[in-house]
Amino acid sequence: MAGQIEEKHMQALTNRSKEVSRKPMSFMEQLYLPAILKGMAITFSHIFKKQPTIRYPEQKRPFSPVFRGLHVLNRDEEGRERCTACGLCAVACPAEAITMEAAERLPGEENKYREEKYAARYEINMLRCIFCGLCEEACPKDAIYLSETFAPANFTRKGFIYGKNELLIPDPVTEPEAYQKARGLKEPTTASQN
Amino acid sequence: MSEQTLFKVTIDNITIEVPAGTTILNAARKIGGDVTPPAMCYYSKLQGSGGKCRTCLVEVSKGSEKDPRPMPKLVASCRTNVMDGMEVKNITSDKVLDARASIVEFLLINHPLDCPICDQAGECHLQDLSYEHGKEGTRYEFQRRTFQKHDLGPYIQLHMTRCILCYRCVYVADQLTEKREHGILDRGDHAEIATQIQKSLEHDFIGNVIDVCPVGALTDKTFRFKNRVWFLKPMDAHRDCPTCSGKVTLWNRGDEVFRVTARKDEWGEVESLEDGSTAWICNTCRFEKKKTSDWVIEGPRAISRHSVISQGHYQGKIGMHKPRETFTAVHGGRDPKLLMDIxxxxxxxxxxxDLSLIEGPAHSTDFNLKKD
Incomplete structure (x- = not known):
């Protein structure tokens, strides 16, 4: 094998290569103008074709149904936080972006938190997050899901540490419109209800 | 000891010789591995335990050499002694696997499926068992038996809803303390672990009920909801304790000690010491020594790699030493410039x-205070 490669020509991997032409240019080619006009014709012909771009801030492209965007911490239909700080999202996270601190629900807080334990602090480091969606898959409580928007740009790194203020969905009871808007078109998956 | 009669017993086609009087379960534990039946109530370090949960059922396909008839029903292996020439089927018997799966389902009838909340998750035998038998869901549609949470003293939290009535904690109180102060009240569906009218349990060794509890019914209040076990780093440590052996496992996160437990062996039971006694630990060690400086660290604890606890990869040298920062040395004493301190x-x-130093579980009040 080694001997074959060292022969005069290297073996071509594909047959698409062309030999470079070294011929001197003809008179028509030396004029340049016909070639320029030909090129301009192609350029102007695009005016009459369908535009491939959209005007972004006003118009937005629909996301794919499997698009994984910014995280949302979900609430149940009564507006109670679903997250119980079980830590499975943090275990599943390959980028180690998720951290949390749990607290016990006090008597009288039953309308705020669904279970007896909840995440008092919940943070996602968006600088680390790779939007793989494994946290959503790991969550046994349907508490976290990836929405249809992406994380907005920011001038500083500090703006990318998302706490519960940024992540928690608005309360569906007190702010139904904001809740609908935040929830987006995609239904959050509701699997087991244990 | 050479006089001792040895019985030959075959468990799942593996033959082993054990002394007469050994139970099938202990013979299977000598073989080890998948052959060993699970045990939710039997605890080899507690006299008289076993025979209640029925998860260790096995099929005896041949009674003994002299009487080769099979036993008519599945038997509890923790309570049945081996006979010479006995043949036992555990995982090779479909009957056993089927029965065990049903038993797990029965145990889970009243057990809440709230592993995401429970502190025992990750080291819970019932959780392992239910997942092993594919019974992590439920077919039960009715109201589960529920109880109020009780504080058994300042350190032990009793959540009866999770209890499977294995009686291990009762045996602990019987055998480790002079006077048992808690037990099972009522019977049938109403049976519950309780002290007579909410007394607190006060004995130096009563904290061991937390270690023997196979589920999350008895948990450590000083650790309650503070962290998940799989985020913690188990370290063997000891201290000079006047009451107990002082040999414990510390559950660290960084340098913070979140929890102190006794050292558990591969069956989830508290280990034996060199002199044969059991390494129960006292309440002082368990609840009050929550500083690394209180302990002499021996090294990382070996955790089965199939356990979720080992996902932190703290074994070996990783957990022992902080990694040496080399940047400053090679850059002439200049520290690296951090783009952001997290x-x-x-x-x-x-x-x-230090979350670990809050007395009980954290509440919204703790967190709101910190914001100011």
């Missing part, structure tokens, strides 16, 4: 706050 932004894991 602690200046993040509210979680703040270095100034």
């Amino acid at each position: 602690h200046s932004v993040s509210e979680v894991n703040r270095p100034s706050i």
Whole structure:
């Protein structure tokens, strides 16, 4: 094998290569103008074709149904936080972006938190997050899901540490419109209800 | 000891010789591995335990050499002694696997499926068992038996809803303390572990009920909801304790000690010491020594790699030493320039706050105070 490669020509991997032409240019080619006009014709012909771009801030492209965007911490239909700080999202996270601190629900807080334990602090480091969606898959409580928007740009790194203020969905009871808007078109998956 | 009669017993086609009087379960534990039946109530370190949960059922296909008839029903292996020439089927018997799966389902009838909340998750035998038998869901549609949570003293939290009535904690109180102060009240569906009218349990060794509890019914209040076991780093440590052996496992996160437990062996039971006694630990060690400086660290604890606890990869040298920062040395004493110190932004894991030093579980009041 080694001997074959060292022969005069290297073996071509594909047959698409062309030999470079070294011929001197003809008179028509030396004029340049016909070639320029030909090129301009192609350029102007695009005016009459369908535009491939959209005007972004006003118009937005629909996301794919499997698009994984910014995280949302979900609430149940009564507006109670679903997250119980079980830590499975943090275990599943390959980028180690998720951290949390749990607290016990006090008597009288039953309308705020669904279970007896909840995440008092919940943070996602968006600088680390790779939007793989494994946290959503790991969550046994349907508490976290990836929405249809992406994380907005920011001038500083500090703006990318998302706490519960940024992540928690608005309360569906007190702010139904904001809740609908935040929830987006995609239904959050509701699997087991244990 | 050479006089001792040895019985030959075959468990799942593996033959072993054990002394007469050994139970099938202990013979299977000598073989080890998948052959060993699970045990939720039997605890080899507690006299008289076993025979209640029925998860260790096995099929005896040949009674003994002299009487080769099979036993008519599945038997509890923790309570049945081996006979010479006995043949036992555990995982090779479909009958056993089927029965065990049903038993797990029965145990889970009243057990809440709230592993995401429970502190025992990750080291819970019932959780392992239910997943092993594919019974992690439920077919039960009715109201589960529920109880109020009780504080058994300042350190032990009793959540009866999770209890499977294995009686291990009762045996602990019987055998480790002079006077048992808690037990099973009522019977049938109403049976519950209780002290007579909410007394607190006060004995130096009563904290061991937490270690023997196979589920999350008895949990450590000083650790309650503070962290998940799989985020913690188990370290063997000891201290000079006047009451107990002082040999414990510390569950660290960084340098913070979140929890202290006894050392558990591969069956989830408290280990034996060199002199043969059991390494129960006292309440002082378990609940009050929550500083690394209280302990002499021996090294990382070996955890089965199939356990979720080992996902932290703290074994070997990793957990022992902080990695040496080489940047400053090779850059002539210049520190690396941090683009952002995470602690200046993040509210979680703040270095100034030791969550492990809060007495009970954290509440919204603790967190709101910190914000000011």
